[in-house]
Amino acid sequence: MTAHADPQRFQTLLRAHERIVFKVAALYAAHAEDRRDLAQEIGLQAWRSFARYDERRAKFSTWLYRVALNVAISQLRKSDGAQGGRLEPLEQHHLDGIGGEPVPEPDERLAALYAFIGRLDALNRALILLYLEDKSHAEIAEILGISTTNVATKIGRIKQTLRGQMAGAAATGD
Incomplete structure (x- = not known):
């Protein structure tokens, strides 16, 4: 059944799944103000698209991840163009204060x-976010619109690269 533009139902669903919005915003925006702006934009775009949400085709969480990641990646591309394609690495302090709760100090x-x-890059960042959320390869594939095989391959490559970087950092004492 396709969702109707029912504001109360939308707000209830969005509140129940707001962590998705905050996680995506945290992963794609480095500064607290940018995270708030991105979270608002995700909410706005989700509302605009809600009438087309079909609960027979996808769970709300899957649909919301897709909307949130599309908005975040679009915003990232816009800002990259304005900044000459420069991405700022995500650091722990960028995640502080999400949802009003402090994030514990990481090791x-x-x-x-x-x-x-x-x-x-934007796609691999989305992929690893979903992987760290314990989404199955099939769920990740559905959200990102890529094949399950592609998900498995990309995750394997990301893990291999990460292992290499962590081993290199350990060897140099970084």
Whole structure:
């Protein structure tokens, strides 16, 4: 059944899944103000698209991830064009204050993981976010619109690269 533009139903669903919006905003926007702006834009675009949401085709969380990632990637591309394509690596301090709750201090390995994720391109960043959320390869494929085989291949490559970077950092003492 296709969703009707029912504001109360939309707000209930969005509130129940707001962590998705905050996580995507945190992963694609480095500064608190940019995260708030991105979260608002995601909410706005989700509302505009809600009338086309079909609960027979996808769970709300899957649909919301797709909307949120599309908005975030579009915003990232716009800002990259304005900044000459420069991406700022995601650091732990970028995640502070999401949802009003402080994020605990990470250990060095977690900080290195955040930095690594921040250097990934937009698609791989989305992919690893979903992977770290314990989404299945099939769910990730559905959200990102790529094949399950492609998901498995990309995750394998990301893990291999990460292992290499972590081993290199350990060897140099970084």
